[in-house]
Amino acid sequence: MARHDAVRRPRPVYPDNGDMAQRVETQLVDDVDGTSATQTVRFALDGREYEIDLNDKNAASLRRALHPYAAAGRRLGSSTGTSRRRTLSAGTSGMTSQELANVRGWARSNGYDVSDRGRIKGAIVAAYHAAH
Numbered sequence: 001m002a003r004h005d006a007v008r009r010p011r012p013v014y015p016d017n018g019d020m021a022q023r024v025e026t027q028l029v030d031d032v033d034g035t036s037a038t039q040t041v042r043f044a045l046d047g048r049e050y051e052i053d054l055n056d057k058n059a060a061s062l063r064r065a066l067h068p069y070a071a072a073g074r075r076l077g078s079s080t081g082t083s084r085r086r087t088l089s090a091g092t093s094g095m096t097s098q099e100l101a102n103v104r105g106w107a108r109s110n111g112y113d114v115s116d117r118g119r120i121k122g123a124i125v126a127a128y129h130a131a132h
Contacts, residue, residue, distance in 0.1 A: 028053045072122040095125075103128045 028037035030053060037053035041062060044050065054062065074094065095103070100120065107114045107124050110131075114120055 030055045030058055032058050071126040074122060074125070106131070 028040065029035070030037040032052075032054065035055055038056050039059055040051055040053050041059050042049065042051050043062075043066065052062075076094065103120055103125055104114050104116070106128050107120070110127075112124050112127075114124060
């Protein structure tokens with residue numbers, strides 16, 4: 001059998017100086033109804049963090065649904081894009097004793113019934129923050 005030499009083809013040379021343009025587009029799709037999404041909303045529930053892509057209407061609907069619960073709850077800190085737990089002992093609101101005294105004084109002067117010690121209801125703290 002006759003042996004044929006393999007034909008070698010030169011390798012293509014690609015410029016490495018950015019002469020080739022590339023455009024990558026990310027399209028957000030609403031996770032609820034499949035329409036075009038305009039934003040990504042982050043929230044947490046039962047110790048788990050969630051992220052959902054929504055259009056403006058569905059995002060507003062989610063925020064309206066969660067608002068009464070968020071207003072009555074205690075905020076645990078700011079979100080910086082990374083998950084960071086803050087350790088709080090049982091019954092601790094994360095407020096200083098001076099802040100708690102201010103809330104109690106404001107609540108009494110505005111007709112709320114609060115004790116001298118112990119937990120202040122979330123609705124009272126939310127009303128205090130809304131007033132200030």
